[in-house]
Amino acid sequence: MVKDNSVTLKVKSIGENVSLVRMVVSGFLFPYDLTFEALDEIKIALSEAVSNCIIHGYENAEDQEVTVKMEVKEHQLTIQVIDTGIGIADIEQAMEPAFSTREEHMGLGFVFMQTFMDRIEVYSQPGQGTTVLLHKTLPAGEQKIDEVG
Amino acid sequence: MEKDTLTIYPQGDLDMVTAKKVKDSLDAILYNRSGLKNLIINLGDISFIDSSGLGMLIGCYKVMHGRQGKMMLCDANDTVYRLLELSGMKKLMPVMRLESQRTARGEGYGKRQ
Numbered sequence A: 001m002v003k004d005n006s007v008t009l010k011v012k013s014i015g016e017n018v019s020l021v022r023m024v025v026s027g028f029l030f031p032y033d034l035t036f037e038a039l040d041e042i043k044i045a046l047s048e049a050v051s052n053c054i055i056h057g058y059e060n061a062e063d064q065e066v067t068v069k070m071e072v073k074e075h076q077l078t079i080q081v082i083d084t085g086i087g088i089a090d091i092e093q094a095m096e097p098a099f100s101t102r103e104e105h106m107g108l109g110f111v112f113m114q115t116f117m118d119r120i121e122v123y124s125q126p127g128q129g130t131t132v133l134l135h136k137t138l139p140a141g142e143q144k145i146d147e148v149g
Numbered sequence B: 001m002e003k004d005t006l007t008i009y010p011q012g013d014l015d016m017v018t019a020k021k022v023k024d025s026l027d028a029i030l031y032n033r034s035g036l037k038n039l040i041i042n043l044g045d046i047s048f049i050d051s052s053g054l055g056m057l058i059g060c061y062k063v064m065h066g067r068q069g070k071m072m073l074c075d076a077n078d079t080v081y082r083l084l085e086l087s088g089m090k091k092l093m094p095v096m097r098l099e100s101q102r103t104a105r106g107e108g109y110g111k112r113q
Helices: A016-032 A036-057 A109-116 B016-032 B051-066 B078-086
Strands: A005-012 A065-073 A076-083 A119-124 A130-137 B005-008 B011-014 B038-042 B045-049 B070-076 B095-097
Touching: A005 A016, A016 A036, A016 A065, A016 A076, A016 B016, A036 A065, A036 A076, A036 A109, A036 A130, A036 B016, A036 B045, A036 B051, A036 B078, A109 A119, A109 B078, B005 B016, B011 B016, B011 B051, B016 B051, B038 B051, B045 B051, B045 B078, B051 B070, B070 B078, B078 B095
Parallel strands: B005 B038, B011 B045, B038 B070, B070 B095
Antiparallel strands: A005 A065, A065 A076, A076 A130, A119 A130
16 A cells, blocks of 8 residues: 655746656656556646746746645545736636637646546636646555566 | 758657747747748657647747648657647647557657656
């Protein structure tokens, strides 16, 4: 039985930290016997959430902070991605496919989060920042030591 | 005479940082080579892509389309290919997946970070 675990990261709001957060989630989830596809899907969803904080929440200001809390409790993965940026006025609209406030973006961030996670929650108010929760049930299988590495 | 086809081989992850670097270098090349009509982006060494990377590919498509050129994506791994499908990219341009992956699953795929 793999133990429950949690990790909290606070990173500066620079684009380079998006890949750092992906690396940390890969390491964090390593003991939980995920397939490459499942791990890739979580990495994509998390990449979208953290990129959103930097690009939209902080409008590319690099002196802010993004908090990422990863937790596994009884095979339930929850990742909270928190910024204290400009917030979202209309969450429903922001989650529509192809909606983007910026022309160079495709408006797929929330679509990918919804596609690749079991469930997502978004809490936001203008000026109050945004918190996104990404939920996924992990496989309940025993860890096989001989398959590691 | 100037060649009218360019193939590029970006490597690693295509996210908001790296996608911008690829786009900037590509813009410089495209600016200097007005005769370039065909752009092939080989995704064989791309292990990860998110919507920022896809946005960059769409940006390149718009530039090529604007100069009556063509663009093609090739050697996408399984995950990358799936995102290209999901994002509707396949409707805009030819997308080839990495053939070997269907049979040799696990060989050279999914470098775990």
